[in-house]
Amino acid sequence: DVSPLTLNRLCLYLRSLRRLEADGVSRISSQDLARRFNLSAAQIRKDLAQFGAFGIRGAGYDVSPLIERLDSILRLDRRHPVIVVGMGNLGSALACYLGFNHGSFEVVAGVDNDPGRVGREVGGFRIEHTDHLARVVRDSGAEIGVLAVPAKAAQQNYDLLVEAGIRGVLNFAPTRVQPVPEVPLKDVDLRIHLEELAYFLPPSDTD
Amino acid sequence: DVSPLTLNRLCLYLRSLRRLEADGVSRISSQDLARRFNLSAAQIRKDLAQFGAFGIRGAGYDVSPLIERLDSILRLDRRHPVIVVGMGNLGSALACYLGFNHGSFEVVAGVDNDPGRVGREVGGFRIEHTDHLARVVRDSGAEIGVLAVPAKAAQQNYDLLVEAGIRGVLNFAPTRVQPVPEVPLKDVDLRIHLEELAYFLPPSDTD
Ligand SMILES: NC(=O)c1ccc[n+]([C@@H]2O[C@H](COP(=O)([O-])OP(=O)(O)OC[C@H]3O[C@@H](n4cnc5c(N)ncnc54)[C@H](O)[C@@H]3O)[C@@H](O)[C@H]2O)c1
Ligand SMILES: NC(=O)c1ccc[n+]([C@@H]2O[C@H](COP(=O)([O-])OP(=O)(O)OC[C@H]3O[C@@H](n4cnc5c(N)ncnc54)[C@H](O)[C@@H]3O)[C@@H](O)[C@H]2O)c1
Structure with missing residues (x-):
């Protein structure tokens, strides 16, 4: 099994390698990759060797084959259909975003309990009512559920998703959900991205 | 200087410690903390010792003082006012979210170029037009800018924020911005959270 932090590093390597490939780079050394992350080249070699991805000694890694290898390790070489519960601001932004960026995640359905939102078309599907969640999960083939509801509605919607046969849940609601x-279940807090930025801010006159 | 991955770990430790504190735990060993992250206790001790945060041999760390120490290292012990550029779905969700969760980040202003949105009240402020961005940054004291605009408007709004005196930018638009x-500048892609979840999904019948 892979630790969450090794997994986090692999996702970052993959993102960086995809950028390199888009820039036309076909090979990269572990030193160059390490410099991008302020990591040791040994850490990168160790992480990748754990999955049998070995570079060519002295020449580094071939970018495209390594991307394919990481895609398969991280199970991103297959389609993961997503359902969003709570199609308000955040849910709608996610549904549109995953609609345009063709990657392995695709929002295939969305539900809400506000009759005013039900029936609206967003990101290529019509919003349905949460009362029909079980049917919508079955018909859409959704595998991952995203909770974009208020905190007080998070646990009950997690439980409904589990009953409907969902395989994993991403929770944005600021509350503890018992999985x-x-x-x-994975909790997301966008503040963590602000925290990482705050550390790198140049000093201000009031610091 | 701290590497982005060490920083990522420190943010995760802090989140975990805040939860422990909320649960009434006053002391924790590096082994217990390591088990939560599937890390080695030595890695945690090394990370924390780098900042002079030493546990009591055999007894672990006092939770509350360690939180204060990490808050100060990560510069979260002070207020970071934020301005959101692009008050559509994502921008509005962020403005409301940072309004309720009292932490060190607070959205103090938002701008948009759609006249239909200007003047609306969201998260405790009125949306202004991007034409007044420089004045809004000055009057609000905003230190961090968030780009929640379409990809084609990202670079120009980064440049405008820099001219207005912003100190750091978080970019959600799916495009490369030259800082x-x-x-x-820090790019955010919510797919990375889905990727980490996808790895842990139980096997399905089609795998
Ligand atoms: N983790 C983060 O970083 C982060 C960032 C932004 C927002 N949030 C959180 O995400 C959630 C959504 O935020 P938003 O700005 O989109 O709010 P919103 O009010 O715009 O959307 C919430 C939606 O959920 C629907 N809803 C309410 N109760 C429901 C229920 N029982 N079943 C189904 N749908 C229900 C509402 O009708 C609405 O459409 C909030 O909990 C917010 O705190 C988290
Ligand atoms: N990185 C991620 O994980 C992620 C997730 C969701 C959305 N997004 C991205 O975030 C952005 C916003 O998404 P959304 O769903 O809120 O879209 P949206 O259309 O609801 O909001 C965009 C807002 O930007 C405003 N705008 C457009 N051009 C502008 C300009 N030149 N100056 C100022 N404001 C301008 C629009 O008037 C609108 O209010 C998009 O680029 C989207 O791809 C990224």
Whole structure:
């Protein structure tokens, strides 16, 4: 099994390699990759070797084959259909965003309990009512659920998603959701991205 | 200087410690903290010792003082006012979210170029027009800018924020923005959270 932090590093390597490929770079050394992340080249070699991805000694890694290898390790070489619960501001932004950026995640359905939103078309599908969640999960083939509801509605919607047969849940609501062992839950807090930026801010006159 | 990945770990430790504190835990060993992250206790001790945060041998770390120490290292012990450029779905969700969760980040202003949105009240302020961005940054004291505009408007709004005296920018638009050295830029892609979840999904019948 891979630790969450190794996984985080692999996702970052993949993002960086995709950029290199877009810029036309076909090979990169572990030193160059390390410099981009302020990491040691040994850490990168160790991470990649753990999955049998070995560079050519002295010449580095071939970018495209390494991308394919990481895609397969991270299970991104297959399609993951997503359902969004709560089609307000955040849910709508996610549905549109995942609609345009063709990657392995695609929002295939969205539900809400506000009758005023039900029936609207967003990101290529019509919003349905949460009362029909089980049917919508079955018909859409959704595998991952995203909670974009207010905090007080998060637990109940996680439980409904589990009952409907969802395989994993991403939670944006600022509250603790009690997961069941078979359905992994990951909390997202966008503040963590602000925290990482805040550290690198140049000093201000009031610091 | 701290590497982005060390910084990422420190933010994760802080989040975990805040949860422990909320649960009434006053002391934790590096082993217990390591188990939560699937890390080695040595890695945690090394990370924390780098900043002079030493545990009590055999007894671990006092949770509240360690939180204060990490808050100060990560510069979260002070207020960081934020301005959002692009008050559509994502921008509005962020403005409301940072309004309710009292932490060190607070959205103090928002601008948009759609006259239909200008003047609306969101998250405790009125949306202004991007033509007045320089004045709004000055009057609000905003230190961090968030780009929640379409990809084609990202670079020009980064440049406008720099001219207005912003100190750092968080970019959600799916495009490469060329930063200037004095104003750090961090890209955010919510897919990275989905990628980390996808790895942990239980196997399905089609895998
Ligand atoms: N984690 C983060 O970084 C982050 C960032 C922004 C917002 N948020 C959170 O995401 C959530 C959504 O934020 P938003 O700005 O989109 O709010 P919003 O009010 O615009 O959207 C919430 C939607 O959920 C629907 N809803 C409410 N109760 C429901 C229920 N029981 N079942 C189904 N749908 C229900 C509402 O009708 C609405 O459409 C909030 O909890 C907010 O705090 C988190
Ligand atoms: N990185 C991620 O994970 C992620 C997730 C969701 C959305 N996004 C991106 O965030 C951006 C916003 O998404 P959204 O769903 O809120 O879209 P939206 O259309 O709801 O909002 C965009 C807002 O920007 C305003 N705008 C357009 N051009 C502008 C300009 N030149 N100056 C100022 N304001 C301008 C529009 O009037 C609108 O209010 C998009 O680029 C989207 O791709 C990224």
